[in-house]
Amino acid sequence: xxSQHHPIKxxxxxxxxxxxxxxxxxPLSIAVVPWGxxxxxxxxxxxxxxxxxxxxxxxxxxxxxxxxxxxxIKLGAGLSTLLLTTLFLTSRHLLYSATMRTRISHMPLxxxxxxxFLLTDELFAVCSHQTRSEFNFxxxxxxxxxFYLIWQLASLTGILLGQNVPxxxxxxxxxxxxxxxxxxxxxxxxxxxVLLTVxxxxxxxxxxxxxxxxxxxxxxxxxxxxxGYLIALVRKEPL
Amino acid sequence: MxxxxxxxxxxxxxxxxxxxxxxxxxxxLGPRVLHFLHYTSPAVLTAIWAPIVFHRDGQLAVTLxxxxxxxxxxxxxxxxxxxxxxxxxxxxxxxxxxxR
Numbered sequence: 001x002x003s004q005h006h007p008i009k010x011x012x013x014x015x016x017x018x019x020x021x022x023x024x025x026x027p028l029s030i031a032v033v034p035w036g037x038x039x040x041x042x043x044x045x046x047x048x049x050x051x052x053x054x055x056x057x058x059x060x061x062x063x064x065x066x067x068x069x070x071x072x073i074k075l076g077a078g079l080s081t082l083l084l085t086t087l088f089l090t091s092r093h094l095l096y097s098a099t100m101r102t103r104i105s106h107m108p109l110x111x112x113x114x115x116x117f118l119l120t121d122e123l124f125a126v127c128s129h130q131t132r133s134e135f136n137f138x139x140x141x142x143x144x145x146x147f148y149l150i151w152q153l154a155s156l157t158g159i160l161l162g163q164n165v166p167x168x169x170x171x172x173x174x175x176x177x178x179x180x181x182x183x184x185x186x187x188x189x190x191x192x193x194v195l196l197t198v199x200x201x202x203x204x205x206x207x208x209x210x211x212x213x214x215x216x217x218x219x220x221x222x223x224x225x226x227x228g229y230l231i232a233l234v235r236k237e238p239l
Numbered sequence: 240m241x242x243x244x245x246x247x248x249x250x251x252x253x254x255x256x257x258x259x260x261x262x263x264x265x266x267x268l269g270p271r272v273l274h275f276l277h278y279t280s281p282a283v284l285t286a287i288w289a290p291i292v293f294h295r296d297g298q299l300a301v302t303l304x305x306x307x308x309x310x311x312x313x314x315x316x317x318x319x320x321x322x323x324x325x326x327x328x329x330x331x332x333x334x335x336x337x338x339r
Contacts, residue, residue, distance in 0.1 A: 027328045052241055059249040069248055079244060086248050090255045092283055097259040098268065099279045105262040116257030121287060126324075128280035174291050175307055175335045176328065179314045181288035183327035185281050186318040197278045201285040202293075209290035210299060217286045224286070225278040232274065239274060 018142025021126070025143040028122040029150040031176035032063065034168035036154025039066040041165040043155075046074040050159050057155035061148065062120070065089050092218045096124040103127075103135040111137055118144030125181060129188050191237055197228030310335035 012020070022029075036057065043053035043066070056066055065086050072082050096119050104115055115123075115137070123144040127135060158165060189195050201224035208216025231237075258264065268276070292311040293299060303309055314331035321327060 024324060027325075027332065048241060052245065055242075056245055056248075059245065060252055061249075062252045065248065065252055073241075073244070079247070082244065083247055083251055086251045087255070090252045093252070093255040094258060095276065095279045095283065097256055098272075099276045101259040101268055102273070104260045112260045113257065116260045117253060119256040119260075121283075124280070125284055128284075172306070172335065172339055175310060176332055178288040178291045178307065178311055179328045179331045179335070180324065181284040182311060182314045182331075183318045183324040185284050185288075186315055187322040188281060194278065194281050198281045198285050201282040202289040205286035205289045206293045206299065209294045216290070217283065220286045221279070221282040224282040225275060228278040228282070229275045239277070 014138045017136055017138035018145075021139040021142030021144075022146035024126050025122055025147050027176045027180050028125065029147050031173045031180075032122070032147070032151060033154045034171070034173050035063045035067070036151045037158035037161065037165055037168060039063060039070070040155035040158025041161060041163065042067060042070040042074075042158075044159055044162050046070040048073075053159045054152070054156060057152055061117070061151065062090060063151075088215055091215075092121075092221065093119060095221070096121075096128075099128060100124070103130075103132050107137065115140055115144065118148060120144070120147065122147055125184050129184060191232070192235065193228045193232035193237055196231050197224045200224040200227050306335055306339035309338060 039057060040053055043056050044050070048056065048070075056070070060066055060069070068085060068089060069082060072085060097116065100115075100119065104112055107115070118141070123140065126143050127140050185198060189198060201220050204220035204223055205216055208220055213219070259266070259268075288311075292307045293301060295305055295307060301308060310331050313334050314327055317323075317327040317330055
């Protein structure tokens, strides 16, 4: 499935690979624009200078952490509250880095640092289904860095607009996230354990979202993963 | 103070993204852990997209007048039949923006 699912030509040049990565992540880059604008605007609203507001996007580079974090700074929350909240919101990235360990940890330090820094939900999404041999630094870098640049531009827009941000939710750009993730996940369902993982994650995440549980994403994911793993053990599924 | 706060936030995020990419981290992910992590992508990505589609305007919206739901069904069919990420994404987004 991989070649059709993910047409990377081994002979491609670096630039070509980077462009392929940038193209595959493009719908997610577009979908993130409203969030970037909002993150920039909230940083200004929280009392940060423009340079600091841009620095948040440049060095933190994590949508949910920035949105919640700026709200906390505005409320005058303490440093420990801020950092614990950050840790909680960012905890799913630990799963991403563990999952990518076999594909990245053998690379030289600078490549590991770059890919680690760029390892957002979106980059993980477009790389996670690649096998170790399919995974390519330049492809991942093209995807991750193009996404980073768009996040910076969107944040800058939000900073310049300040409080005059238009109501961006109404355009439904978040559907692009759903469409892309559906396109990535569904073709990978080839075993009962994976199917059950998806169903459990779906039901639980929607339920947690409806009843307003913070951290519903990570909680429902861990429960779904445990079920998938146990089902595979019980059924003695091959890996 | 604000710079220190921002740096520490960035550090927490970066460490969580980088930690297991470090080969000197004295942890060997055994076959069981790797098998468990195999479910990260289907679980986490689904937990992100499902509430976008099914939780609209504060309630469960599994109806044909929810464009997110209709376009997601279309995306699911395209994903399974074509296995092409970009085609699935673009066509289902077109449908979404037409029907909403």
